[in-house]
Amino acid sequence: MEQVMASIPDSENAQVEISEDKTEEVEQFKCRVDEIFQKVDELEQRVNEVEQFYLNTSKKQQSSSKGSSAGKERDKERHVPSIRKQHQDASRREAAAAKRMQELMRQFGTILRQITQHKWAWPFMQPVDVKGLGLHDYYEIIEKPMDFSTIKNQMEAKDGTGYKNVRDIHADVRLVFDNAMKYNDEGSDVHLMAKTLLEKFEEKWQLFLPKVTEEEKRRDEEEAEARLDMQLVREAAHANLVRDLSNELYEVDTHLEQLRETVVQKCRKMSTEEKRNLGTAIARLPMEDLNKALEIIAQSNPAFQAMAEEVEIDIDAQSESTLWRLSFFVNDALESRGKNKSKSKSRGGNNNNNKRKKEICDAIAKAANKKSKKTSS
Numbered sequence: 001m002e003q004v005m006a007s008i009p010d011s012e013n014a015q016v017e018i019s020e021d022k023t024e025e026v027e028q029f030k031c032r033v034d035e036i037f038q039k040v041d042e043l044e045q046r047v048n049e050v051e052q053f054y055l056n057t058s059k060k061q062q063s064s065s066k067g068s069s070a071g072k073e074r075d076k077e078r079h080v081p082s083i084r085k086q087h088q089d090a091s092r093r094e095a096a097a098a099k100r101m102q103e104l105m106r107q108f109g110t111i112l113r114q115i116t117q118h119k120w121a122w123p124f125m126q127p128v129d130v131k132g133l134g135l136h137d138y139y140e141i142i143e144k145p146m147d148f149s150t151i152k153n154q155m156e157a158k159d160g161t162g163y164k165n166v167r168d169i170h171a172d173v174r175l176v177f178d179n180a181m182k183y184n185d186e187g188s189d190v191h192l193m194a195k196t197l198l199e200k201f202e203e204k205w206q207l208f209l210p211k212v213t214e215e216e217k218r219r220d221e222e223e224a225e226a227r228l229d230m231q232l233v234r235e236a237a238h239a240n241l242v243r244d245l246s247n248e249l250y251e252v253d254t255h256l257e258q259l260r261e262t263v264v265q266k267c268r269k270m271s272t273e274e275k276r277n278l279g280t281a282i283a284r285l286p287m288e289d290l291n292k293a294l295e296i297i298a299q300s301n302p303a304f305q306a307m308a309e310e311v312e313i314d315i316d317a318q319s320e321s322t323l324w325r326l327s328f329f330v331n332d333a334l335e336s337r338g339k340n341k342s343k344s345k346s347r348g349g350n351n352n353n354n355k356r357k358k359e360i361c362d363a364i365a366k367a368a369n370k371k372s373k374k375t376s377s
Contacts (some may be wrong), residue, residue, distance in 0.1 A: 053234070089226070093222055105166050110157065111205070111208060112148075124148055125147065142179050143181050145179065147341040151176070180194035272323065286337060289337075293326055
């Protein structure tokens with residue numbers, strides 16, 4: 001049988017290889033942690049968007065809390081249309097409303113013909129010949145000239161510049177007569193003719209007005225219904241988003257737990273001397289960092305109350321993962337403190353913070369003393 005000889009590297013080379021392996025492993029952990037942090041940032045932004053949506057929705061509901069309870073129950077039971085169907089319904093609704101308004105304007109045209117066929121309507125059929133009649137002050141008095149030929153052209157316009165609402169036509173017809181009465185003296189023939197035709201026009205308009213009001217009411221109801229449908233669509237979309245966010249947050253928690261377990265498995269046990277040095281280092285932390293160190297302990301020990309008036313910290317009782325997290329944090333905090341200390345000098349500090357820090361440091365020492373007594377006995 002042929003023997004296979006394997007060369008055994010010397011201890012120095014072996015140490016380098018192990019170091020390189022560890023470095024690569026650490027880098028992999030860093031990459032995974034960075035990816036999780038990036039994911040968390042994205043999720044946080046999406047959560048803020050959802051929160052803002054529901055906050056705005058709540059405000060709208062409070063401002064428009066009118067209506068019967070039966071109506072609100074019907075709103076809850078409404079079928080939520082899809083976005084595509086929402087747009088299709090909106091297009092059909094707008095087309096139907098435009099068609100009904102065209103019919104109203106056609107009927108209004110009958111009233112308009114009755115007025116324009118009156119024997120006194122001839123002064124108002126064409127634009128005023130300002131230059132021919134020498135009316136030099138006409139444009140100073142009349143801001144917006146109007147006549148029936150202009151109204152007719154706008155009613156028949158096909159390029160989208162025509163009237164969209166019968167009330168706009170009514171306003172321009174009134175303007176024809178108002179301009180005439182405004183420019184011509186009250187006792188003049190033109191003023192009298194305009195006043196008489198305006199009265200006849202308003203009588204006919206009052207008879208026609210209920211149809212206009214009914215159509216406007218119908219359009220308002222349809223628009224309110226469309227807004228409600230759109231709100232339901234948005235709420236349904238955000239409900240799906242909340243569900244997806246919940247699933248993704250669960251996945252992030254799972255990944256973090258897996259990383260935590262992996263780190264715990266990779267951690268070697270901390271020596272007694274290292275634990276002692278860690279306790280000493282914790283006692284050197286400024287108050288702000290000391291509170292953060294207590295929070296690290298509380299994360300792995302729910303029974304530990306970091307903000308309690310009295311705390312007792314037993315370094316030996318902490319899990320290996322907690323000890324190493326504390327070690328990394330303390331080292332970073334003290335290193336950062338050393339850099340900042342060279343830039344600025346202390347200005348006295350806060351007496352309450354100093355008192356709190358002394359109590360925590362005494363608690364660490366007290367726990368260590370208890371442990372040493374038990375060991376010696």
